[in-house]
Amino acid sequence: MSIKHARTTLALTVAAGLTLAACGGGSPEAATAEPAEASPLDTVGIEELHTQAQEEGEVRVYAFTSRIASVEKAFEETYPGVDLIPTDISSTEQIARLKAEATAGTTTADVAYLSDAPVVLTDLMSEGLLTNYVPPRVAEALPKEFAEPLVANRLSTKTLMYNEEAHPDGAPVTNLWELTGDEWKGRVVMVDPQVRGDYLDLATEVVLRADEMAAAYEELNGSAIALDEGVNNAGEQWLKDLYANDLVLVDDTDTVNAAIGETGQKNPPIGFTSYSDRRDNEDEGWALQAATGVAPAPGIAFPALLAVTKDAENPAAARLLIDFLMGDDSETGGAGFEPFYVAGDYPTRTDVLAPEGAVSLEELGAWSIDPAQVAEIRSDVADYLLTLS
Numbered sequence: 001m002s003i004k005h006a007r008t009t010l011a012l013t014v015a016a017g018l019t020l021a022a023c024g025g026g027s028p029e030a031a032t033a034e035p036a037e038a039s040p041l042d043t044v045g046i047e048e049l050h051t052q053a054q055e056e057g058e059v060r061v062y063a064f065t066s067r068i069a070s071v072e073k074a075f076e077e078t079y080p081g082v083d084l085i086p087t088d089i090s091s092t093e094q095i096a097r098l099k100a101e102a103t104a105g106t107t108t109a110d111v112a113y114l115s116d117a118p119v120v121l122t123d124l125m126s127e128g129l130l131t132n133y134v135p136p137r138v139a140e141a142l143p144k145e146f147a148e149p150l151v152a153n154r155l156s157t158k159t160l161m162y163n164e165e166a167h168p169d170g171a172p173v174t175n176l177w178e179l180t181g182d183e184w185k186g187r188v189v190m191v192d193p194q195v196r197g198d199y200l201d202l203a204t205e206v207v208l209r210a211d212e213m214a215a216a217y218e219e220l221n222g223s224a225i226a227l228d229e230g231v232n233n234a235g236e237q238w239l240k241d242l243y244a245n246d247l248v249l250v251d252d253t254d255t256v257n258a259a260i261g262e263t264g265q266k267n268p269p270i271g272f273t274s275y276s277d278r279r280d281n282e283d284e285g286w287a288l289q290a291a292t293g294v295a296p297a298p299g300i301a302f303p304a305l306l307a308v309t310k311d312a313e314n315p316a317a318a319r320l321l322i323d324f325l326m327g328d329d330s331e332t333g334g335a336g337f338e339p340f341y342v343a344g345d346y347p348t349r350t351d352v353l354a355p356e357g358a359v360s361l362e363e364l365g366a367w368s369i370d371p372a373q374v375a376e377i378r379s380d381v382a383d384y385l386l387t388l389s
Helices: 020-025 046-056 068-078 091-104 117-124 136-141 176-180 197-208 210-221 234-244 253-261 275-284 315-325 334-340 371-387
Strands: 058-063 083-088 111-114 151-163 188-191 248-250 270-273 288-290 299-309
Touching: 046 058, 046 315, 058 091, 058 315, 068 083, 068 315, 068 334, 091 111, 091 117, 091 197, 111 315, 117 197, 117 299, 117 371, 151 197, 151 253, 151 275, 151 334, 176 210, 176 234, 188 197, 188 253, 197 210, 197 234, 197 299, 197 371, 210 234, 234 371, 248 253, 253 270, 253 275, 253 288, 275 288, 299 315, 315 334
Parallel strands: 058 083, 058 111, 188 248, 188 270
Antiparallel strands: 111 299, 151 270, 151 288, 151 299
């Protein structure tokens, strides 16, 4: 066994969405968290927020997506006198930095924009490092599960992607277990779950969905799955078999995207990445496409969370930025939501239309994670993956 280290209008319903509202009590740590004291700024209008934000002069944001740079100019044009200072940093690094800054008694960011909900909701919030702010302007269009315990402006994905130039008739696999076979040996790529938390969430969800993984195995092979000694369920068995099939682990998403999507390949690999990265196909010379119709699911959908940091130096500007990132009153979300208004990102607001050409969340078939459940076994799955290397 070896692992290669290369470095529709979308009105999301409770049934199709994430059970975020339940996450606050999803672990002992979360259960001990005390509710943050409400701020008078939570209910004031945009004009008043802008006035106070101008006095503050700036707002600093940690963001898990490089697209935050595209927001800077639009925000500063919309709200003159407030300088937006973005820092592009992965959720895993962001969580570590926020905890370290809290320990040191310093606060660099006013806003945290991050994924990895299982850690955020059961770790950072339990320590009181983040405060929720739901812009009153969009509250009525935001389903409860996307308004608390932290507001989410969209759903992102980690899902199976393939090269549509090489496979013009659709995805080359219809079942996750095919990835463990000889045809895909050494040709499945993903970011190392030990490096990026959202990929660890994907692995954890596979284990949580063990019954579905077992059913998918039987559907493909015509017989019930037989587990190896020491393997507890079909989800763990799939991970073991995938790693043993020379899974290629890398350190960043761009490497995955280029490996899968580069045009001109006769026999490209397949792998797990963000569906929304398909937006870069033309600029990068890629042919990325999302795999649909994959049993039992092609991957996961998870929330992109926004929060005001503890002791934010610019609390009014922080709320102004979160309001901006939730989108304006148009059907596309306007300038604040434009970088995220792409196929593969799913607006949480029920009054924002789906981007043209987007595969619906239902059609994609990705699992919507329950962050509380993922948090309960996440560390165990991480330990299990270490044994596979």
